Structure formats: C-alpha cells, structure tokens
Amino acid sequence: MAASVRIALVADIHHGPDLPTKRGSAALPLLERFSGFVREGAPDLVLELGDRISEETPELDRRRMAEVADALAALGVPVASLLGNHDVVHLSPAENGALLGRSMRHRTVELPSLLLVLWQAEVAFAPGRGFALAEGDLAWLEATLAAADRPVLLASHVPLSGQAMAGNHYFEHRPTHARYGEQTAIRRVLAACPVPLLAIAGHVHWNGVTLLDGIAHLTVQSLTETFTTEPEPAAAMGLLELGSEAVLRVVGADPFGCSVPFAGARRRWRPPLPPLGPVGAGGVAAHPQSRVVAAGRA
Numbered sequence: 001m002a003a004s005v006r007i008a009l010v011a012d013i014h015h016g017p018d019l020p021t022k023r024g025s026a027a028l029p030l031l032e033r034f035s036g037f038v039r040e041g042a043p044d045l046v047l048e049l050g051d052r053i054s055e056e057t058p059e060l061d062r063r064r065m066a067e068v069a070d071a072l073a074a075l076g077v078p079v080a081s082l083l084g085n086h087d088v089v090h091l092s093p094a095e096n097g098a099l100l101g102r103s104m105r106h107r108t109v110e111l112p113s114l115l116l117v118l119w120q121a122e123v124a125f126a127p128g129r130g131f132a133l134a135e136g137d138l139a140w141l142e143a144t145l146a147a148a149d150r151p152v153l154l155a156s157h158v159p160l161s162g163q164a165m166a167g168n169h170y171f172e173h174r175p176t177h178a179r180y181g182e183q184t185a186i187r188r189v190l191a192a193c194p195v196p197l198l199a200i201a202g203h204v205h206w207n208g209v210t211l212l213d214g215i216a217h218l219t220v221q222s223l224t225e226t227f228t229t230e231p232e233p234a235a236a237m238g239l240l241e242l243g244s245e246a247v248l249r250v251v252g253a254d255p256f257g258c259s260v261p262f263a264g265a266r267r268r269w270r271p272p273l274p275p276l277g278p279v280g281a282g283g284v285a286a287h288p289q290s291r292v293v294a295a296g297r298a
Helices: 024-041 058-073 093-100 137-146 183-191
Strands: 005-010 045-048 079-081 107-111 114-118 152-156 197-201 208-212 215-219 237-242 245-251 256-261
Touching: 005 024, 024 058, 024 237, 058 079, 058 093, 114 137, 137 183, 208 256, 215 245
Parallel strands: 005 045, 045 079, 114 152, 152 197, 197 215
Antiparallel strands: 005 237, 107 114, 208 215, 237 245, 245 256
16 A cells, blocks of 8 residues: 555444443543544544444434434544444434435445445344345445455444454354354455455444454444443544554553554465364374374384
C-alpha cells in the first residue's frame, strides 16, 4: 500500500436500558468521549459495526436510533455503518438507513490503496437457529472479492472466522449464535480472495484476533459491555492503521492491541490434513502422508 489508512472503530453501542451486562444508559456519554478519540486519532473514516441499540419497542428503538445517528453525524468525518441483529428486531433495514442517512446494503468504499467491503449479510436472528445468510449474500461477497484490485478490509457485524467462544459470557454454550451456519462456504470464499484480506467484526463483545487460512480476523469489544469490566462499561474505542501491517489499538477499560502483516504478498496456508485413518498395529493411526516402521525393522 502506498499510504496507510486510519479507521476509528466503535462496536455494539447498545443505546438503551441498563441490562445485567450492558450499561445502555452510558451509550450517549461514551459516544461524546468517542468524539474526542476521533479528533485525536484523525482517522480517514469511522467504522461502526452494528447493534446501535438494545431493542425495546418500535417507538423507543426509533428514538434511540435517531439519537445515535445524531452522535455519529457530529463526529465530523465520514461514517460507515453495518446492521446488527438488535437493530432489526423492530426496525427494518430501510428504517435504519433512513435514520442514519446512508445505505444499509452491501457496498464498497474506496480508500487510498484500500477497498473497504461492507458485507451487510443477513443479521435477523431466530432463537434455536442462529444466523443464516440470505439469498445472494455469499454470491455478492464472492464476486466483490474476486474483482478486488487492492488490499481489502472486510467488515461484517457477525465474525466470519468461526472462532472459539470458550470463556465468552454470551456464546460459550451457544457458539452457533456467534457465526453463520454457512461458515464453511464463507471460509472458502475468503481463502480464494486474490489480494491481501483483513476481516473485522463486532457482535461477540470482546477483543480478539484469529488467524485462519493466512487471514487475520479481528473483533472489537462493545462500547457499553460490562462482562469483562464489571461494574463499569468497557468504553471500547479502536483505531486501526492499515499499511504493510495492520495495527489495532483498542482503549478503554478493556484495552487491547495487536499487529499482523497485511498489505504484503498474499499468504496462503497449506490445506489441513485429512482425518486420521483407522488405528493400526501398536495403536498408531495410519496417515496418508506418514510411513509407520514396525519396531525392530529398518
């Protein structure tokens, strides 16, 4: 990349009532603090990763969404937003877009030496089912990545890595609620991307990095989450700088940072080995790429 790109990040604002693990009443004051963070960081763009509200009623959701929209508009830099599952319980994607003043469809944003891909995959959630892609979601992503001529930052609300959820308050015992059912197909599409790719998401309410098929998948903590910082909200605000490396810094009560290669040569991992074969003599499992030598023989 000829020049680095700086993106400020905020995820899972959850403006609304105070809940056992979300300080919804702190959302607007924390967005005021985020405004100062943005001024200091001087980003090219703000990326807001969805779940702006905690739903209650259509009327309250509409009012709170408008309040978040006003706070984001006051940041003074371009803002890109995604839908989260809580945003669409009472408000349609079109209503979200009208209140925010921008499209909530799949779209791309061209930045210096970088393509920001906003993958607005289906986020409507059904208990017992988790998340499932809508018709056309995966085809759009596959075509967009295949045509990319520069490094890609791929943003989605739901993480695309299928990362382990051990220790997560919400998802350790409900891992299917933290990923799409079409995880295998998504992984195949991402692995085929011809240019360097970095993925970023919210939803799971913790900071993290997962490396999969040579691709780094980042997640950013919620602005108002408390399960890792009780009794105070995490107040998570991130700055992502993208150049030859991707450097993420998250400040707040749950700070995090990482640096991973980004805009160099596209790295590809060797495919995983197949499952082990039947156990042979001596309790050793046969393997297609191994040669077992019996004890006492050359």
